[in-house]
Amino acid sequence: xxxxxxxxxxxxKEIERLIERGLQLKQGAPVQxxxxxTVANLFFEHSTRTKCSFDMAEHHLGLHVLPFETAxxxxxxxxxxxxxxxxxxxxxxxxxxxxxxxxxxYEQLQHHLSIPIINAGDGSGQHPTQSLLDLMTMYEVYGNxxxxxxxxxxxxxxxxxxxxxxxxxxxxxxxxxxxxxxxWFDETMGIEYRxxxxxxxxxxxxxxxxxxxxxxxxxxxxxxxxxxxxYGLTRKRMEQxxxxxxxxxxxxxxxxxxxxxxxxxxxxxRIFEQMTNGVFARMAILERAFNQQTTxxxx
Ligand code: CP
Numbered sequence: 001x002x003x004x005x006x007x008x009x010x011x012x013k014e015i016e017r018l019i020e021r022g023l024q025l026k027q028g029a030p031v032q033x034x035x036x037x038t039v040a041n042l043f044f045e046h047s048t049r050t051k052c053s054f055d056m057a058e059h060h061l062g063l064h065v066l067p068f069e070t071a072x073x074x075x076x077x078x079x080x081x082x083x084x085x086x087x088x089x090x091x092x093x094x095x096x097x098x099x100x101x102x103x104x105x106y107e108q109l110q111h112h113l114s115i116p117i118i119n120a121g122d123g124s125g126q127h128p129t130q131s132l133l134d135l136m137t138m139y140e141v142y143g144n145x146x147x148x149x150x151x152x153x154x155x156x157x158x159x160x161x162x163x164x165x166x167x168x169x170x171x172x173x174x175x176x177x178x179x180x181x182x183x184w185f186d187e188t189m190g191i192e193y194r195x196x197x198x199x200x201x202x203x204x205x206x207x208x209x210x211x212x213x214x215x216x217x218x219x220x221x222x223x224x225x226x227x228x229x230x231y232g233l234t235r236k237r238m239e240q241x242x243x244x245x246x247x248x249x250x251x252x253x254x255x256x257x258x259x260x261x262x263x264x265x266x267x268x269x270r271i272f273e274q275m276t277n278g279v280f281a282r283m284a285i286l287e288r289a290f291n292q293q294t295t296x297x298x299x
Contacts, residue, residue: 002289005106005119006126007168015135015168021284022136022277031283033062034290037094040066042084043120044075044100049251049275050120050129054097057282066093081105082112089115095289116289124158124215130250131164133281135172137274138205141246146173151199154180154209154231154258156189158216161250162209166191177203180231196231201240208233208249208258224257233259238266246270 007015025031039058043051058065066088070076075084085096095116098106103123110117121127138145150169156162156178166189169176176191179199200206211227228234233247238260241247247259247269255261264271 001110001114002116002291003106003110003118004128004285004289005110005117005122007128007131007164012171015132015172018132018281018284018288019135019139021287022132022280023140025280025283026136026277031061032287034286035062035064037290038064038066038092039095039097039286040068040088040093041097041120042068042070042088042099044070044081044098045121047099047120049278050099053275053278054120054129054282056279057286060279060283061286063286082109085109085113085117089113095286118285118289121160123160124163124212125160126164127160127250128164129278129282129285130161131168132285133274133278134161134165134207134248134250135168136277136281137248137270138246140273140277141270142204144173145169145205148174148204149202150174150176150205150207151179151194151203152176152191152207152209153178153196153199155184155211156180156209157184157186158212159209162186162207163189165207174205180209181227197237197240200233200237201242204242204245206233206241206245206247208247210250210252210254210258224254228257228260232257233263235260235263238263238268241268243268248274251275 041051041054097118097120099120101123103125105122106117106119119126119128142148152162166176177194177199178185178191179194179196185193245268249271251271253259253264255264
């Protein structure tokens with residue numbers, strides 16, 4: 001079953017094939033339309049980029065998208081995620097794209113379904129489709145990430161983007177370091193901590209993270225201007241970056257907090273390119289889901 005729940009489940013070769021396919025699609029490689037398959041996008045947490053780029057990717061692949069809104073569904077009557085998914089499978093949906101607030105929601109779910117689950121973000125767990133588009137953006141600039149230094153800065157503890165990226169980047173040959181508030185650093189990610197000025201000045205890729213207020217129990221002491229001064233990409237820190245370094249942020253961006261307003265569209269920023277790449281990365285992931293299904297069906 002071609003689930004796509006965490007990049008840890010994929011071989012390095014398979015990840016590199018998806019990056020390559022995403023880049024080919026961006027350059028206009030032909031697409032084999034899949035009009036006989038139906039996808040449902042289930043977003044139990046808010047989203048702009050992931051949901052809209054899945055919609056766009058599905059459109060480009062000629063897939064049928066079954067409209068589903070949690071606000072008007074029987075989720076509001078207490079129906080479980082499992083029963084919601086089994087219902088959609090029973091009525092003929094061929095794949096599910098799911099974002100859910102529960103970390104690891106897919107672990108049990110996948111044993112009860114015979115259609116692929118594509119994880120569009122689970123709590124503070126994983127965000128593998130974001131990670132793939134981030135990798136695409138890095139490969140587009142550098143060719144690969146071997147011996148590149150990547151700093152992931154900010155709210156690492158609550159970040160599924162950081163968790164997905166920290167591991168896969170190391171598998172692909174990068175050195176990954178963490179920075180930002182020490183109390184938000186997560187030792188379980190298997191990366192070293194460095195102070196921000198040293199970390200930024202010595203890195204090839206600066207990956208900024210959104211402060212995830214919705215996952216903090218109490219945030220009364222948070223001061224946006226203090227955060228920016230101590231842990232943000234300020235104009236002063238920008239001057240210290242390597243001229244070849246690139247700036248990434250999964251967005252949504254808190255302008256003036258993680259990054260100075262005027263640096264969001266700096267020539268070294270790839271933030272909007274990441275969003276463009278998200279469509280092609282998700283097309284490659286959907287193709288994988290259906291190619292593997294087709295292979296199984298024809299055996
Ligand atoms: N980067 C990301 O996941 O953005 P959305 O929450 O808007 O989908």
